[in-house]
Amino acid sequence: MIKFFRKIRYNLMGKGKTGKYLKYAIGEIILVVIGILIALQINTWNENRKQKVEELETLKNIKSEFKNAIQEFEELNAFRERIISSTETLYKIIHTGKNPYSKTQLDSLTSELFINPTYNGQAETLNILFYSGKINIISNDSIKKYLVQWPQLVEDVTEDEVYSSNFLFNDIQPIIKKHVSLHDIYSRIRYKRYQLFNHKTNSSFVADYERLLNDSQFEGALAARELPISVSRLQTEELIVTAKEILRLIDLEITKGP
DSSP: OHHHHHHHHHHHHHTTOHHHHHHHHHHHHHHHHHHHHHHHHHHHHHHHHHHHHHHHHHHHHHHHHHHHHHHHHHHHHHHHHHHHHHHHHHHHHHHHOOOOOOHHHHHHHHHGGGOOOOOOOOOHHHHHHHHHTOGGGOOOHHHHHHHHHHHHHHHHHHHHHHHHHHHIIIIIHHHHHTTSOHHHHHTTOEETTEESSOOSSOOSSOOOHHHHHTOHHHHHHHHHHHHHHHHHHHHHHHHHHHHHHHHHHHHHHHHHOO
16 A cells, blocks of 8 residues: 555656645645554454453442341341340340249350451452552542542441450459359350350259349440440441442443453
């Protein structure tokens, strides 16, 4: 093609048709420029398409991680409901002075206090986006805004979980073990379908639940245990709502395709 244009150019110059040659030369330059612009446009389109494909793949990975997060949040809140239910039952015994429960039942109720729900999920794809500085690959501003806010929302919950965990083992456990064998209590702890501390025999020490339930420090410890657990439950419910909204937006973006 280049040889063809060159031949035409030489013919015009050889015949002394300078005016036509200049017009032709200008036309040729315009064609070359148009060709370059088309090539650049095609290249830009290809790059944009590659970036969109990468973005959609990233969104799919984020979607998977957030679905797992929602499942874990719901499980954690189920554990928190058990703790709150147990504290309310123990409150009732303390405040009414009536204890209709056997020692084994009290062991089970007290063991619920030792459930320690903490969020351990890892948003690997999200972390990679932040650390690599590629968060801007997400073109949807609403999704990007939620993803940027997400780590701080999770951190607010985990801070309360750390406080609650420390209080459990530093404050509640010492009060309980003054009156009741932790051996028997731990034997009643169940995680999902599993019994974690599987001992067949009971402790040889006598449990004094009457003194425990009449200990003002224990009543205060129950309140201090229930409050942060209730806060974490509400915060986690908000996280679930936010995560579901993120999933909704991601699904809409994936539906558009590359």
